[in-house]
Amino acid sequence: MTKVCPYCGKKYYEVKNIPLWIPESIRENMRFQPKCNCLKIIEEEKLKERERRKEREIINKKIKRYRDISLIDTKFLRSRFENDRYGDKYLKFAKRYAKRVVEDNNFNRGIVFIGDSGTGKTFTSSCIANYLMDNGKTVLVINFGLYLNRVKREWAEAENDILNFVKLCDLLVIDDFGGERNTEFAIEKAFLLIDTRYRSEKPMIVTTNLSLYQLERKFTNRIRSRLEEMCYTIKIDTKDRRKDIANENFYKFIA
């Protein structure tokens, strides 16, 4: 009886001098050995695949943890580059930016998206965030107003843990910065958030209706100066897209 490798078809060689003290059933298994190293290569491949799967599981778990504490809604989850309806220069820039963050672990520039209501700031930053999460990056998304409410109530004791996530995530998104009432509490929490991220030297996206000057007036120059050092400032000057959507819905309604 001869055995051949099931992968390359090469014949196995017969081992003649197997010691007699080895039990027959084991000797039978030792008798024919491959000349090729197909089995070894396949075993190594399987091992590597198992390790890759384990790594992916760890990353997915991490992503899930960040998603769980992120202030994410269904609209956020639908905001993806493939759902873009306008193809404007901001979305093109955002796509290039997202790719760069995924490919270059040392890339740490952020973005401040400034613009009027409805210009697509949240949509654009959500597209970036979703793209990063699809590519194994951890993203923490914070709506600043909601964050303040939560820190005041249910997160009061967990604030340090949240700030730890702020420090460690691959991308931090702060949506609607400066949209809330101006209080000592808001100013203090805003500084803590921005400064924590600033010290981590990792990228951050901020969306706001305010200009840098207005942000400075609202939150102090210490915040403005950190944002300017860390981020590109992009002024979005598209039309109010909510009006488009409202018109479309109206036409659908009367059609």
Ligand SMILES: Nc1ncnc2c1ncn2[C@@H]1O[C@H](COP(=O)(O)OP(=O)(O)OP(=O)(O)O)[C@@H](O)[C@H]1O
């Ligand atoms: N490129 C796009 N493709 C498809 N829908 C878009 C696009 N940009 C914006 N929208 C939609 O237009 C609406 C307004 O966009 P978005 O919420 O991002 O505005 P915003 O600038 O964040 O406004 P605000 O300052 O009031 O928060 C949303 O319903 C959003 O999903």
Ligand SMILES: [Mg+2]
């Ligand atoms: Mg918004």
